[in-house]
Structures are given as C-alpha cells and as structure tokens.
Amino acid sequence: MKQTLKNLLCLAVLVSSTAAFACDSSGSCGVASGSGSESDCCFPGSYSLNANGNVYGQTNFTAHPVQWDQFRRMSGASTEKLHLFGEEEFYGVASLALQYQQTTGNSNIAQWFSFANGNSKNNGASNGQMSYGPIDASNDINALNFGVTSSGVVSFCPKIQNFVADIDLFFGWDEFVCGLWSRFSIPINWTRWDLGLNDSNSGNNATNYPGTNSVSVSNGGANVPVVYTNMKDAWNGDKPFGDVPVLKKGRINGSQDEVAVAGLKMELGYDFMRREKSHLALSLMVVAPTGNKPEATFLFDAISGSSKSWEIGGDINGHWNFWEKQECNQSLGLHFDVALMGQLKASQTRLFGLNSGGVNTTPVANSCTNLNAGSSWLLLKKVSGGVAGANPTGGVVGLERAANVLALESKIGAGFETNGALLVKYIRNHFSFDLGYELYYRNAETLSSRNSIAALTYAVYGISDASTYTNIDSQSTSSIGSVGANDATFTYLADSDVCNCSALQPSTFSNKVFGFAEYSWDNCDWEPTLGLGASYEIGADKQGAENVALNQWSVLAKGSISF
Numbered sequence: 412m413k414q415t416l417k418n419l420l421c422l423a424v425l426v427s428s429t430a431a432f433a434c435d436s437s438g439s440c441g442v443a444s445g446s447g448s449e450s451d452c453c454f455p456g457s458y459s460l461n462a463n464g465n466v467y468g469q470t471n472f473t474a475h476p477v478q479w480d481q482f483r484r485m486s487g488a489s490t491e492k493l494h495l496f497g498e499e500e501f502y503g504v505a506s507l508a509l510q511y512q513q514t515t516g517n518s519n520i521a522q523w524f525s526f527a528n529g530n531s532k533n534n535g536a537s538n539g540q541m542s543y544g545p546i547d548a549s550n551d552i553n554a555l556n557f558g559v560t561s562s563g564v565v566s567f568c569p570k571i572q573n574f575v576a577d578i579d580l581f582f583g584w585d586e587f588v589c590g591l592w593s594r595f596s597i598p599i600n601w602t603r604w605d606l607g608l609n610d611s612n613s614g615n616n617a618t619n620y621p622g623t624n625s626v627s628v629s630n631g632g633a634n635v636p637v638v639y640t641n642m643k644d645a646w647n648g649d650k651p652f653g654d655v656p657v658l659k660k661g662r663i664n665g666s667q668d669e670v671a672v673a674g675l676k677m678e679l680g681y682d683f684m685r686r687e688k689s690h691l692a693l694s695l696m697v698v699a700p701t702g703n704k705p706e707a708t709f710l711f712d713a714i715s716g717s718s719k720s721w722e723i724g725g726d727i728n729g730h731w732n733f734w735e736k737q738e739c740n741q742s743l744g745l746h747f748d749v750a751l752m753g754q755l756k757a758s759q760t761r762l763f764g765l766n767s768g769g770v771n772t773t774p775v776a777n778s779c780t781n782l783n784a785g786s787s788w789l790l791l792k793k794v795s796g797g798v799a800g801a802n803p804t805g806g807v808v809g810l811e812r813a814a815n816v817l818a819l820e821s822k823i824g825a826g827f828e829t830n831g832a833l834l835v836k837y838i839r840n841h842f843s844f845d846l847g848y849e850l851y852y853r854n855a856e857t858l859s860s861r862n863s864i865a866a867l868t869y870a871v872y873g874i875s876d877a878s879t880y881t882n883i884d885s886q887s888t889s890s891i892g893s894v895g896a897n898d899a900t901f902t903y904l905a906d907s908d909v910c911n912c913s914a915l916q917p918s919t920f921s922n923k924v925f926g927f928a929e930y931s932w933d934n935c936d937w938e939p940t941l942g943l944g945a946s947y948e949i950g951a952d953k954q955g956a957e958n959v960a961l962n963q964w965s966v967l968a969k970g971s972i973s974f
Contacts, residue, residue, distance in 0.1 A: 559637075
C-alpha cells in the first residue's frame with residue numbers, strides 16, 4: 412500500500428508538470444476582430460524582448476491570482492484533522508488565514524511597460540529609464556504626444572501588495588456518505604498596484620505649445636497655454652490641451668486599490684483511500700469569478716482574482732505518515748495537493764497597441780515582435796468622410812488619443828493552470844513544523860474576439876514643433892519617440908493595424924518555498940490551532956524573459972477550530 416501511494420504521488424506531480432510544459436506552446440494572437448475563433452499561438456519567445464532580455468512595451472500585466480496559494484491552504488497541523496480515518500459522523504474544520512504579500516525585483520517589472528528597448532537613447536537615463544523632451548534623436552519619448560514641452564527622465568518602480576483574509580471551511584459528510592466531503596475557500600483580498608512613477612523634470616516648460624495650430628484650430632498653437640509641467644502629471648491625462656481630449660483609458664497613474672473576494676473556491680470531493688497513516692482524495696473544483704476585471708482605465712489596473720474568468724477543474728490530494736514514534740507522540744509525513752484547472756474566457760477591456768513599421772503593414776505571423784512600443788499613447792487625427800485610398804472628403808475635424816480608441820472590449824482567458832505543492836510535516840506533541848515547495852503555472856492568455864476600431868476615421872499624427880494638425884496628411888510610421896515622414900497618400904488607421912499581443916500575458920511559471928510552525932491545543936474543546944509562517948516565490952525564466960512572472964514574499968498567520 413505504501414508503494415501504491417508513493418506511485419500515485421509521483422504520478423500526480425508528473426502529470427501537473429508535464430501538462431504545464433505541454434501547454435506552454437498553446438494560445439493565440441492576431442485574432443480577427445469579431446471572428447469568435449482562435450488563430451495560431453503567440454509563443455512566449457515571440458514577444459518583444461529588450462536589450463536586457465525582458466518583455467517590454469506591454470499594456471497589461473496579469474499577476475498570480477491570490478486564490479491559488481497552496482502554502483496558505485496546506486500549512487499547519489489542522490490538515491491532520493481533515494480526511495479522518497474511521498470517522499462515521501459529520502465533522503468539520505474552520506480556519507482563518509491572514510497573509511500579507513509584496514513583490515520584489517521591481518526593476519524587471521518596470522521594463523514590462525517601458526517604451527524603450529532596454530537602453531535609453533539619452534545618456535542621462537540608465538537602463539529601465541526613459542528620457543523625454545523635444546523631437547530629436549536623443550529622447551525616447553516625444554513629449555508633445557502627452558502635452559509636455561520640457562525635458563526629463565521618467566521611470567517605473569512597480570509594486571503589488573496583497574492582504575488576504577482567507578476563510579476556509581471543510582465539512583466531512585461521512586454520516587451520510589462515507590468518504591464524501593466538501594470544502595469552501597473565501598479569500599477576501601485587499602490589493603494595491605502602484606507603478607511607482609518617478610520624474611526628474613523640474614518643470615521648466617514653455618508658456619504656450621509651439622507651432623501654428625499644432626494642437627488647436629480655434630486660436631492657433633502658439634496661443635494654447637501649456638497645461639502639464641512634467642510627464643508624471645501628463646501621464647495622468649486628466650486635462651485636455653488644445654483640441655486633445657482627456658485620457659479616458661490607459662492612464663499611467665500612481666497607486667490603485669481594490670477590495671474583493673478574489674475567487675470563491677468550491678469543492679466536492681471523495682476519499683478513495685483512508686488509512687490510519689495515509690489518505691488519497693479527489694475533488695471537483697469550481698472557482699467563481701467574484702473579483703474584478705481589467706477595464707483599461709489605468710495601465711497598471713489593480714486586479715483581484717483571475718480577471719472575472721470562471722475556473723473549473725479538479726484536485727488530487729493525499730498524505731502518508733512514513734515515520735511515527737507513538738511513545739513520544741511524534742510523526743513525519745509527506746503531504747501533496749495538486750489542482751488542475753481550466754480557465755474560461757471572460758469579457759474584459761484591454762488596451763492594445765499598433766504594429767511597428769506603419770499602419771497597413773502586414774504583421775509578422777503569430778508574433779509579438781512587431782509591436783510599436785508606446786503606440787497606445789500616440790496622437791491621432793480624426794477625419795470626416797473617409798474614403799479608402801483617397802483623402803477624407805470632410806478633412807481633419809479633431810484630435811484623439813490612441814488609448815481612447817485602442818481600449819477594446821475583448822474575450823480573453825488562459826485555458827489551463829495548475830497549482831501544486833509538496834510538504835514535509837513534522838509533529839511532536841502539540842507542535843508541528845512544515846517545510847514545503849509549491850509550483851504555479853498558467854498558460855499563455857488567448858484572445859478569441861474583440862471589438863473593432865472604426866474604419867476610415869483615424870490617422871496617426873506625428874506631432875512636432877512645426878505641425879499644423881488640420882493638414883490633410885498622415886505620419887503612419889511615427890513611434891512614441893520619433894515623427895515619421897508624411898505618407899505618400901493619406902493613410903487611415905485600420906483594424907488590422909492593431910497588435911493584439913501587446914495586451915496579452917505570456918505563459919507564467921513560478922516556484923515557491925515556504926515554512927510554517929503551529930501549536931495545537933488538542934486537549935481543549937474545539938481543538939484550536941495557531942501558527943506562523945513565511946514564503947518566497949520566484950518567477951521562472953520563460954525563454955529568456957525574466958519579468959513574465961513576479962518575485963514576491965509573504966508572511967502568514969493561521970488559526971483553526973474543529974467541530
């Protein structure tokens with residue numbers, strides 16, 4: 412029997428690991444809008460990697476959801492009070508876990524959103540920083556796109572903090588069906604996502620915007636007062652400048668908070684084997700999407716849970732106490748728990764970017780390397796009476812922010828994820844000590860459909876000191892740091908110019924080590940327990956990109972009662 416249990420344990424770990432890596436090549440990118448069908452996948456190695464080997468130019472980050480934490484689920488001697496051998500009556504365990512998590516290694520996260528390819532053009536900016544200012548070869552960002560006329564250096568120092576109060580309820584239904592059990596987890600989550608914006612600008616702006624009618628028709632560009640003194644304020648985008656409207660989507664702001672039940676986990680399980688020293692159980696698991704979803708209002712949206720996606724799958728768990736010394740009330744055991752889940756697609760709003768090389772350029776098939784980093788914040792000309800292959804009959808009628816156009820309702824999900832752990836538990840009298848390892852894997856996000864952008868309505872505006880935005884011209888090859896030449900013919904922004912992968916998360920993989928110590932009052936009513944522990948999670952390197960998954964640490968306090 413011992414050998415059978417060990418074989419089952421090895422099989423569970425092998426299946427979860429194999430499935431994780433097998434699914435690494437799944438996913439989709441470049442889906443035709445409104446098609447409702449998936450194209451070939453966008454491999455993790457196909458994303459734009461900067462000079463430091465990290466993904467950059469992205470507009471969304473999907474973190475490890477807090478409802479998936481085997482450290483919080485498995486730690487403590489209270490797990491010895493589940494799946495009881497010889498039990499013939501109804502019984503249960505109620506626990507409360509209080510956990511604080513915080514990310515570390517913020518420089519890698521910062522590069523995720525960077526517009527620059529790792530090495531700033533400006534000698535005054537180090538790697539991970541971006542210089543901005545006038546239109547020339549020495550800056551990473553054309554500041555006029557954001558309504559700024561002075562120069563400076565900006566950088567991100569992102570941080571995610573979570574506080575989780577997890578109410579866990581286990582019920583053994585042996586009184587009615589021997590071996591039947593259910594379990595509910597209610598992880599109440601406060602989360603704060605902070606981009607940590609830094610700006611060196613001392614605020615030495617010009618009085619008015621340069622050029623003739625560069626941002627306004629009514630009173631001339633030379634007479635439009637500058638509204639933003641630095642890039643940090645301009646990225647908030649809450650003020651119009653000239654005819655440029657406020658930034659409704661993609662605001663690059665400070666910290667955002669959210670409080671929600673991250674994901675209500677519901678299990679119905681059966682103990683296929685229960686012995687005095689071991690057990691093996693399987694369960695059907697459903698996670699209801701009680702958290703929030705991305706709305707693209709902010710670049711670094713505070714998300715609690717799995718972006719409103721339902722998760723359906725199963726769990727296999729068991730233990731084996733391979734050494735006991737009854738006269739000293741000691742035992743040493745091996746516990747495992749592996750969840751294998753499917754994540755359904757959910758409707759949410761994501762901010763997309765544009766393909767590099769100009770609009771109407773054929774994108775690289777199944778690749779994100781053609782992303783025009785920072786293009787989500789270009790300025791666009793809005794036209795009236797657009798005609799394919801010809802100038803608009805109604806001319807240029809206004810300006811628009813690209814982010815307001817490229818924030819699109821989409822249907823996105825990751826397909827597969829797994830969360831598994833092994834821990835060694837030592838019990839001596841009323842004390843228990845755990846040492847464990849946890850693995851989390853989520854497949855690359857896939858896009859099945861999204862809304863389309865309006866056809867024959869917008870064109871890229873490469874704003875410069877000498878611009879007159881009402882001119883019937885377009886600069887489709889412009890980037891966030893440079894102004895492209897005038898197109899030979901007026902070039903409209905088309906839906907095929909949208910780079911889908913800029914808003915999608917590659918597959919993520921992380922490893923965690925943890926420890927926990929607990930005291931149990933076994934001779935008291937309700938048999939209360941109380942313990943403390945800590946963990947450290949390391950985001951694994953995915954085909955050369957170190958910033959796809961986060962590094963984070965956590966501390967945990969957990970108590971329980973039995974009934």
